[in-house]
Amino acid sequence: MTQIPSSNQVALIYAGGTFGSFGKPLAPLGTQDFLPILEELLTKSNDNLPKLMWLDNTLIKDSSQFDAHDFVHFYQLILTAYASGMKRFLLISGTDTLSYLGAFLAEAFAGSDITIVVTGSMRPLLDASKLQGYHVNEDSDAWSNFTAALKLAGGIEAGVQISFGGESWSAQTVQKIHSHDFMAFTGHTRAAYPASSFVKALPKARYQHWIDDQLAVLPTIQARATNAAVFALYCLPNDADTLVVQLMALVNRPPCAIILLGFGAGNVPFSEALAETLSQAFNNGHLVVAGSQCPFGGVSDSYAAGSWQYDHHVLSGGRLTIAAIYARLLWLLLRFDTPSRRRQRWQWSINQKSAAPKNR
Structure with missing residues (x-):
């Protein structure tokens, strides 16, 4: 991973959830503990994966506890990075409110040329039965979901997608349909939903205008979240x-x-x-x-x-x-x-x- 912004990289946001949970009872690991583990796994991986950087994120918790303030937090985090030139993002979150968060980001970034992929897992990446050191859980769906989502984030055109269980869908069409199965989500690719309003590539002037408009109302949005x-x-x-x-x-x-x-x-x-x-x-x-x-x-x-x-x-x-x-x-x-x-x-x-x- 690198923390030097580049327009052709995918910016990773780790927000906890089952994906990064460890211990008994399970609870999300903090960024300082979890991201080095993920970085090491990526270094050893033979997959042809897009280059990553990560965004500093202070909001790490179970997604069942998310509220409007938290959704705005992720909006602000991504908006700030988007304004700096980043265009591709991968968000790892908990599954309880994953479909809600994805749909919210799709609403908030409509009209832009941003690419956001949201994923998570039904089982932790790390084996919680082995508390001495960190070991990959071979029975988890976390790594396969992560690599599939990363490839998607590095290759698709603008829009917000949810990637899970080997499939992906427009975020505004996704529902969680199972509480513990690996195929926990489903959505539609063609289901007569309202057309998305993402633009394949914004001209520089229109991009700056979009950014200026969103940044101007951000303080109001943050205040109204209360x-x-x-x-x-x-x-x-x-x-x-x-x-x-x-x-x-x-x-x-x-x-x-x-x-x-x-x-x-x-x-x-x-x-x-x-x-x-x-x-x-x-x-x-x-x-x-x-x-x-x-x-x-x-x-x-x-x-x-x-x-x-x-x-x-x-x-x-x-x-x-x-x-x-x-x-x-x-x-x-x-x-x-x-x-x-x-x-x-x-x-x-x-x-x-x-x-x-x-x-x-």
Whole structure:
């Protein structure tokens, strides 16, 4: 590895997670302990891997503990490096919120020519049964996931990808589908998702303009992370009054975002009280977005059982996954200053022509 920036290198960000965990109970090793181990393994590797440098990262923890501040931390870290000329990044993170973090970075870096690959593992790279010294866990998926992600980061065009289990997908299409299997994630390569807005190569003037715009609003984004909140209301076979009780607990909060996870294509139990409460949430500045409990396919207004909510200011989640809905809502709360601008931006994004991810 080298710490001298070069535009043709991949910048590595180690953020802990299962990948770098060790001991009993398992906990992520710090950068000073873990990166030298990884460097030694790379030195001994016979794989034809891209050259690496690493970015100093102080945020090492289990990804189940990540919050909006942490997501903004990684955004700032990558943005600063991108502004210095780095274009390719590999982020090692925990799997619990890996799909959420990947989707958030895809939202935050839209319009740029950056390349980011996010990966992790279901088993630690190091054998936790051998506590005297560090030994590679031969039964782990960590090294294969790492080398595949590194090759991907060094070769693909602009965009944010998640690489896991020998496959890779656009970050905004990925869901975690298994709690402990090596094939823990899946996504889509062609599933009629909104086209990505990454540019193959930005001209120098446009690149600088993009950077200047993002750096100018960064302090505001960091400040808003303190109060940004995205809630999820999960429909179960209860009467609608159960949802009313849950929604009423949020209505009088400062403007936030709410994901209403319906059945199938977004069907939600109806009641006059729930319809009235949804309208009240809108009047109080909240963004309520309809999503599906199904991993893929999204929502539609085909059924009367689901279409009624859109008459009460609920926004359609389209074909976005739960993680992608969360990521977009969080970015809107951070990036835009009023409920009306956030709604306008959501509707603009969701109404873009559906297509497989591509460069523009």
